[in-house]
Amino acid sequence: MPLENRRGLHYSDLSLTLRALFTAALITLGLGYCFAMVQVYETHAGLDGKTGINANDIAIAYGGDAHNNRLQVALLGPMSANAPSKERRAIMDWAADGANRAEYDATIKAIVDNRCIRCHDGKTVGAPSFVAFDDFAEMAKPDTGMTLATLVRVSHIHLFGMTFIFFIMGFIFAHARMRPAWLQPVVIVTPFLMMITDIGSWYLTKMNANFAWIIIVSGGVMGIAFSIEWFVSMYQIWFGRAPVDEDGR
Ligand code: HEC
Numbered sequence: 001m002p003l004e005n006r007r008g009l010h011y012s013d014l015s016l017t018l019r020a021l022f023t024a025a026l027i028t029l030g031l032g033y034c035f036a037m038v039q040v041y042e043t044h045a046g047l048d049g050k051t052g053i054n055a056n057d058i059a060i061a062y063g064g065d066a067h068n069n070r071l072q073v074a075l076l077g078p079m080s081a082n083a084p085s086k087e088r089r090a091i092m093d094w095a096a097d098g099a100n101r102a103e104y105d106a107t108i109k110a111i112v113d114n115r116c117i118r119c120h121d122g123k124t125v126g127a128p129s130f131v132a133f134d135d136f137a138e139m140a141k142p143d144t145g146m147t148l149a150t151l152v153r154v155s156h157i158h159l160f161g162m163t164f165i166f167f168i169m170g171f172i173f174a175h176a177r178m179r180p181a182w183l184q185p186v187v188i189v190t191p192f193l194m195m196i197t198d199i200g201s202w203y204l205t206k207m208n209a210n211f212a213w214i215i216i217v218s219g220g221v222m223g224i225a226f227s228i229e230w231f232v233s234m235y236q237i238w239f240g241r242a243p244v245d246e247d248g249r
Pocket residue numbers: 070071074075078079082083091112115116117118119120124125126127128139
């Protein structure tokens with residue numbers, strides 16, 4: 001019998017105890033996956049100002065948005081009540097134009113002194129000081145997305161964590177039976193490859209926003225592999241048979 005046709009252990013060959021363990025792990029990992037999807041949505045949707053999640057949001061999360069800065073985020077959001085819209089627009093335009101000193105002295109400083117300094121005086125807890133020009137200009141720097149240090153930290157957490165998840169999923173799923181025979185190892189290995197293209201593209205997206213598409217495709221393919229592993233395993237654990245075919249499998 002050719003090696004690849006040799007039958008491994010099927011769920012129906014396993015004890016009830018092991019099948020119960022596999023089922024429990026599938027349920028919690030499946031729930032974990034759902035929460036992970038909600039988390040991805042929550043942290044990325046709307047970053048580009050439009051509702052929902054798209055490639056732009058992903059590109060902004062990793063690569064930043066040259067048209068955006070902390071002043072703009074604050075003035076459109078939590079600080080919007082602190083100055084009339086004309087003055088807020090003047091500050092945002094100044095920030096977008098490169099935050100130069102001359103224009104600050106000519107027009108912006110008066111607005112800041114009038115509307116902002118009473119809290120941003122360096123004494124109010126939580127509010128960054130705007131007394132010195134440099135500290136205020138710091139808020140106008142373009143958003144550069146996730147720092148390299150953050151990406152490195154998140155990369156190693158993801159690689160370790162996801163290897164655990166997909167090793168457990170793959171180990172459980174390895175006890176299923178699938179036709180054609182090559183499909184099963186492909187489904188098992190795919191998420192590991194997608195982990196690498198996904199994480200690699202985080203760094204590439206910082207240089208070129210188009211790589212956001214590889215992040216999306218990798219995530220999608222990973223999700224498909226996870227679903228196949230989950231549903232095929234769950235079904236075969238409880239309803240699967242392991243018939244011996246003509247070729248002995
Ligand atoms: C009533 C007090 C108050 C006033 C007035 C005020 N701020 Fe703030 N601001 C805060 C506090 C408190 C924080 C820190 C907490 C937070 O981020 O909401 C803050 C945070 C900020 C931040 C930092 C956000 C970040 O990225 O960390 C910016 C930028 C900012 N304010 C801009 C302004 C500008 C510009 C004005 C004037 C038009 C202004 N604020 C007026 C209280 C104030």
